[in-house]
Amino acid sequence: MIQPASPILAPQRRELIRSLVKDEGIVRVEDLRQNLKVSVATIRRDLEILEENGKLQRIHGGAVTMENRLEEAVFDDKTNQASTEKGRIAEEACKLIGKGDSVYLDGGSTTLGLARLLKDRTDLTLVTNSLRAAAELADSGPKVLLIGGELRRISQTMVGPLTSGVLGQVHVDKAFMGTMGFCLRSGLTTTDPNEAYVKNLVADQAGQVILLADSGKAEKVSFARVSDWDAIDVLVTDGNLPKLFAKSLRKRGLKVLLA
Amino acid sequence: MIQPASPILAPQRRELIRSLVKDEGIVRVEDLRQNLKVSVATIRRDLEILEENGKLQRIHGGAVTMENRLEEAVFDDKTNQASTEKGRIAEEACKLIGKGDSVYLDGGSTTLGLARLLKDRTDLTLVTNSLRAAAELADSGPKVLLIGGELRRISQTMVGPLTSGVLGQVHVDKAFMGTMGFCLRSGLTTTDPNEAYVKNLVADQAGQVILLADSGKAEKVSFARVSDWDAIDVLVTDGNLPKLFAKSLRKRGLKVLLA
């Protein structure tokens, strides 16, 4: 049966606009009016609602995706200061994730970069203690499990003994860890003992432990000891790592990947 | 759609609507009226029933599948909607919190309002399954513990059996719970069984269980049963709650506060 131009329901129309913005990156009010056969007033109202819901960002004459916001671009640069290196490390790490894997994602900027690469990986199960990683994947992506625990404000991660509650009940194939410093003698260190506690718990039970750290962290030692090198299976870092350092780690049985 | 000469039975019609919504993703009241040859009043009643049974989600002019329901649109509408009432409810609830208390904060818009009022309460320990509540208190406020668990995207809460890991290790003086519907006969109900599971765990071990719900939720029944009224100690709602309702609850031993 052919419908004589059956009108579209309001929520359906808004969903249409939302996906259009997502696909095109930008839409114009006038285009929407012609395509959707409603008045500009209605279009504007729709955009207003969608903006309130955080689905898009209105601009003069139309709307753009949240990602396209200038503001956000600035912000992203900040988090990725050494963004080229950290981004490359994240991309390299991403290649290590197989289909259907269950992975743990530690807190930190490098691992956060990895989280951004997983938005389409609905095949994965992701365990994390990072609120930012969870926020990054809030709308789509893998199944997300958060470990509980005390919120450490500065890093926006969950730490401390309570984390054992959930961590004791799950297993991950691969754990991607961050660190504040790594050193041949002292192993891995971080600033907060509670944070270290979690990293240890994870490392203990993960099938494979993969450390993501830019070369700037090499030979840096922080306050809280996390673990020795034998807890680590793979190190993904950048090409500026001293060759002797890499060689020494490889002799200890680690796989060292330079992004 | 082909019509039998004889009228069809009501349950048969509803099943038809249900499968239509499932297939099409969206249906319009007017279309249903024409195809089913019944009045709009009947269609509306059918949709109402199907919605109560969790089979679909009503929207202005029709209905959509539960999967299609415009995610945050639903949630955010709620945060804005009766915001004055919810704000008052939150303020009233806030008065119940004593110095140094440990409190649990459930997910939902009303409890989120309460979270906003706690930014200066550094004396508290707050346990929550809500990422939004945690985000609200990300910079300052009480000590925050998050329970772990699977991330439920639509509500941005952690749900499911894994939550028992942390919840088993903590005790809270007061638990502030939200709900999708509360009803004298059916008690408390919500949309997701995993969500209900968490609410139950919390209610079981909290010193005092305080339900925050605007009167619009009264006599609404959702899909997943949470608990009976005897699990609740205090109900904080608004003045629009039918007096008989309040009276009946008080008779059952609940404290009913009208904000």
Added chain:
DNA sequence: GCGTTTTTGATCGTTTTTGAAAGAAACGCA
């Protein structure tokens, strides 16, 4: 068959959505 309960359709007042119009603000260009 008859009284009762359930279902249905109609009506009315209310809420939501929509489109139009007028003044304000932003933009492009000289």
Added chain:
DNA sequence: TGCGTTTCTTTCAAAAACGATCAAAAACGC
């Protein structure tokens, strides 16, 4: 900067959809 044009916000009224209520119709049990 100033000016014309486009776009935006605000406001209002019409239209569509809604919930509540009531009476008629149908289904039901005995």
